[in-house]
Amino acid sequence: MFKVRKAVFPVAGLGTRFLPATKTVPKEMLPIVDRPLIQYAVDEAIEAGCDTLVFVTNRYKHAVADYFDKAYELEQKLEKSGKTELLAMIRDVLPADVRAVFVTQAEALGLGHAVMCAEPVVGNEPFAVLLPDDLIWNNRLGSTGRGALGQMVDIAHRDRSSVIAVQDVPREQTGSYGIVDVNGVTDNPADIRGMVEKPHPEVAPSTRAVVGRYVLSPRIFELLHQTRPGKGGEIQLTDAIAALLGEERVQAYEFEGRRFDCGSRVGLVEATIQFALDHDDLAGPVRAYLEQALAEPRR
Numbered sequence: 026m027f028k029v030r031k032a033v034f035p036v037a038g039l040g041t042r043f044l045p046a047t048k049t050v051p052k053e054m055l056p057i058v059d060r061p062l063i064q065y066a067v068d069e070a071i072e073a074g075c076d077t078l079v080f081v082t083n084r085y086k087h088a089v090a091d092y093f094d095k096a097y098e099l100e101q102k103l104e105k106s107g108k109t110e111l112l113a114m115i116r117d118v119l120p121a122d123v124r125a126v127f128v129t130q131a132e133a134l135g136l137g138h139a140v141m142c143a144e145p146v147v148g149n150e151p152f153a154v155l156l157p158d159d160l161i162w163n164n165r166l167g168s169t170g171r172g173a174l175g176q177m178v179d180i181a182h183r184d185r186s187s188v189i190a191v192q193d194v195p196r197e198q199t200g201s202y203g204i205v206d207v208n209g210v211t212d213n214p215a216d217i218r219g220m221v222e223k224p225h226p227e228v229a230p231s232t233r234a235v236v237g238r239y240v241l242s243p244r245i246f247e248l249l250h251q252t253r254p255g256k257g258g259e260i261q262l263t264d265a266i267a268a269l270l271g272e273e274r275v276q277a278y279e280f281e282g283r284r285f286d287c288g289s290r291v292g293l294v295e296a297t298i299q300f301a302l303d304h305d306d307l308a309g310p311v312r313a314y315l316e317q318a319l320a321e322p323r324r
């Protein structure tokens with residue numbers, strides 16, 4: 026059975042692009058409207074069928090663990106004052122049948138290393154990796170009724186293969202992504218023939234960029250152990266997947282949904298606007314404000 030129950034969230038990054046806010050608030054806790062960034066990825070994993078969430082954190086990220094913990098005092102207060110809607114909202118952060126496990130990555134040695142830290146919890150079964158920076162919006166689920174990871178899990182299950190989310194990017198941006206080579210095939214999903222981390226536009230094998238969603242066979246752990254530091258001196262997940270290609274089927278999938286790069290400031294702002302426009306109570310005032318702001322002469 027290629028059943029994906031476990032989802033890994035590498036959240037040990039320093040978030041330097043959001044300094045000074047990230048001096049004390051982890052990047053994953055920055056809000057998009059009223060929910061922290063991490064909640065969107067968590068909801069996507071749960072919708073995809075995952076019931077065990079593995080957070081790979083560092084020693085500065087207590088806020089992430091606190092957020093998923095039970096808030097006794099707050100719950101008691103809300104219960105006493107009859108604020109049932111708010112109570113449900115904070116309890117819904119994690120459904121009762123989903124468990125959160127925290128493992129630490131003592132040293133920032135790269136994404137591949139972060140995924141390796143989850144091995145004791147994941148064990149010998151296929152699993153998902155979600156990079157919360159990549160926020161994927163699909164207007165409360167696409168035509169299949171599945172979020173991006175859910176769509177990938179369905180393909181992985183059907184084809185018994187690993188599946189990597191990809192998106193076409195302008196050629197000048199290949200240096201910011203893992204890039205897959207599908208030998209010019211236009212099928213979706215398509216079998217991956219090669220994969221390279223952040224290639225220069227001139228040598229990139231294509232413009233199909235990996236975005237932060239992966240469904241991986243557990244064989245990846247063995248390969249990660251053998252992976253030497255690559256781009257930037259870090260242990261790259263891309264390099265281990267490139268090795269996996271020689272042994273197992275790995276497919277690239279262009280998901281349905283719009284991705285916001287919330288690892289960048291502009292992406293965070295765009296996501297905030299998009300999600301605000303999606304809230305029934307905010308859409309009107311936010312649209313009115315945007316129209317007014319855009320009508321003002323540029324400074």
Ligand code: G1P
Binds near residue numbers: 156223
């Ligand atoms: C990581 C991966 C890269 C992938 C990207 C997606 O890079 O190493 O292959 O394309 O996430 O967001 P990072 O953005 O963490 O440097």
